[in-house]
Amino acid sequence: MKEIINLPVKNVEEEEYHINMGPQHPSTHGVLRLVVSLKGEIVKSLKPHCGYIHRGIEKMCEKDTYPQIIHLTDRMDYLSAHINNHAVCMLVEKALEVEVPERVKYIRTIVDELNRIASHQLWWCSFGMDMGGLTCFFYGLRDREKILDIFEESFGSRLLHSYYTPGGLMMDIHPNFQKNVKAFIKYFRKKIKDYDELLTGNIIMQLRTRGIGVLSKEDAISYGITGPSARASGFACDVRKHDPYGVYDKVDFKEILGTTGDTLERYMMRMHEMHESMKIIEQLIDNIPEGDYAAKMKAVIKLPAGEYFQRVEAARGELGVYVVSDGNKSPYRMKFRSPNFSNLSVLDHLSRGCKIADLIAIGASLDYVIPDIDR
Amino acid sequence: MNFSIYDFTSFTQWIDKVLYDNLPAFWAIAVEMTIIGVAILLFYALIGLFLVYAERKVCAFMQNRVGPNRVGPFGFFQTIADLFKLLMKELVYIKNADKLLFNIAPFIVIIASFMAIAAIPFAKGLHAIDFDIGILYVIAVSSLGVVGILLAGWSSNNKYSLIGAMRSGAQIVSYELSVGLSLVTIIILAGTMQFSAIVEGQANGWFIFKGHIPAFIAFIVFLIASTAETNRGPFDLAEAESELTAGFHTEYSGIKFAFFFLAEYMNMFIVASIAATVFLGGWMPFHVGGWEGFNHIMDFIPPFVWYIGKTFFIIWIMMWFKWTFPRLRIDQLLTLEWKYLLPINLVNILIMAFIVLMGWHF
Amino acid sequence: MNSFFEYFADIFRAVKSLLTGMKVTGRYFFSPWEIVTQQYPENRKTLKMYDRFKGEVIMPHNEHNEHHCTGCGICETACPNGTIEVLQAKIDMPDGKKKRIIDKHIYRLGMCTFCGLCIKSCPSDALAWGQEFEHAVFDRSKLTKTLNQPGSSIIKDIVE
């Protein structure tokens, strides 16, 4: 009895109120579990628990040949499937010192940017939905459907394409591809005004995001944040600009940098990026050179023994692929540096002292895709 | 017996007379009560079902969709099918919940909205109780609903529910002020709180036009505040699905969830019909001074149609709000009330009192 | 005084931004012709998938119930998931030699990730993408399909 009496009296105010947000929660966009400790409505700290959708992709890669790995990368950040494929393909091409045809580079760049727009459209949908404006979700999906139709016509599938192969493409683009892409850009230029009118300019949305979850440039760098989320803080980290691949060195586009680093800025970055992506596509779509859609590759691809690294700018940040090869047809070790994992790590830092509603807004502005976090 | 669709007074008096002639007084009144109760209950259920359907259709059209279109023509029976689904669903009992309060809460919410509907004039003579304090009664009764929400949130023994209930409590208690004060603005103009007298007073012009700008401001404030009081978007913080999964009714299932759902829609109907009655003339037709022919045509439209039309117009505006705006945060919600709506309302009352004093209204 | 005007300017700006948003949804409400929903089961007859649509892997047969598959098993090795299993049989050729032909080309739809490597790697173009996409079944075993039809044989000109 004595021990019980002698226990220090717990102050009611200091008691922590834990909430398990997820693994099944509407605004974690998948099976992510956030253990939030609250004081009233205010978030005191937050602990993400990942691994609910861990499929061991990196381990599975070790038994697959390089062409087979492609279809696994689709399933990491499923919203930028093409870009993930691009990373692995480029790594293999770099290791084997294969020069891919110009046509392939052009098509890959265009498709990457289309994929980026589609990804940002879905981000806009879910951002609007997390803010409570359900209508955004439907407008975003409606416009994303146009891109998916283009994808489906050319590549046969809508989300997980496995379109790139080491050395080139699975098949040539559909004859209608250029026409449809141009039609889409014309259409989307009109519809993106709706986005601005409906959500960007809205006073409620502005009040809820301005000055919330401010990420300084130093923190962005030290947490390893990349992509639009880091550029909102003024950290110039666009791989397309600083380590160009594809034909990004031939096109004119701006790397848009923000200043404030708050939720609204992160939102604006992605809105600007959609415009920039459309600009890139417009510059390339009429100039796709004629030629082969794939370089000649050996039937069995074996990478020379050694370590290889390749990075690309995925829709959410920098995706790095690291391969240790022992000269066999499968990698000895494969590691993906996924942007979402690093971006998630800053959530605790950003959301301390914010309200629950702010936590949702910050999470939506970081735009995490759970399968990419867990892999 | 000369019934008209324009005046229900003779019809109701005829029923009254028949009952009292044929039955002892006690049974006559009992039968009368039962008739009224059943009529309102039917009306309540039908309107609730229709509103759910209407909301789904309206939001679908705003979102470039077609909405429910499988059950019946244009999906008209979709909500009835949903009702049967909800009726047949298992009622999940929560371990460690306060069972009594958990079961009582939906009834408190639904009874509060059910009581409010009694005082609303649907047409001339179609009016369950015509209190001399009609508006005050509606405000008083509708303030009971929040108790049900608080109890539901607490007794579910769920942290999301509790936060939802807390938010809802803070929200409803503060927005009740604005609802009350914006109605007071019109009470000053009308000089009465009796619904029938308020409607009669708008025979030569709706109050929103009669009261010039202050009445219009009061109308806007009432729209905003009543949207908040009914816990609808963009003020649906109590059930904010992206933050609290479903807020105070996270743990409810089956028919008990349906009660909350129905009560939400009925509260919307009630505030819309109050707005229609107080600001837009209730069942009074639209008249323009001097245009005799036009006024005559307007008179041909039955008052019940006028009333329903106005009410649904306001409901449509509230749906438009919900499907356009993102949700507010709790502190912004309270800022909106205490820093904007309430001061504007108070100044507005003063201006209205001054206008009435000087006789500047029509 | 400045803050007084700021107060009303705030209200004005807020209302303006809200009305802008309502304009968008209001416009769509009154333009039902912009609805993009497809009525799926009703439009089944007119629904045409794109030529390259990856519905399932099929083995095209000609009118004589013949296909191109030699049963070499390259698709089986190309498949990352073990979706395809090629069962071979030996038949006696007229000249007395034993010859391997395909017995069953087993395709497990439930395991397929539609990467297309089997079709790309097939040396005799025996596999192709099918347009069928309504794959829902009540029993998982129904997802295991045999792609070569019963009694089918290889097209003669390939066998020499």
Add this chain to the structure above:
Amino acid sequence: MTPNQLMFAIFSAVIIIFSILTVTSRRILRAATYLLFVLVATGGMYFLLRFNFLAAIQLTLYAGGIVVLIIFSILLTSHIGDKLEQPDLKKIIPAFLAAAAGMVITVFTILKHNFPQEVAAGTDRTDIRVIAKSLISTEKFGYALPFEVISILLLAAMVGAIILAKKRND
């Protein structure tokens, strides 16, 4: 039995039963809910007496205001598993005696008082205009002064509450 008597009986029964439940319940939020029923039934009693204004005020202030406030504070402080302890006899007996004494006095007063048998026609209903006029009249039996004094008192209480709340946060 007239309908009025029936309703009176129902309301009285509700008030009595739930009053007892309010003080005997071991769960504090249940007690608050029972109190809500008592107050609503009291409001119904006023409606029965045709004191519509008083009834509406009863519902707004007591049922809608005070009970909500009580429930709100219970929500903030208590946990769902919390149960009040059974008070010991030393506390029950004096409380019971005090309650009994109160009841005796009330019943005695009611029985002793000479209620008018017939209410004059037209006076069974208080016009709210009369209430409103007397609330702001400055003449004899006018409530303008008390009204203002209470306003100042409430304002002072509000300011005090804000200061107290602010102090704790700093």
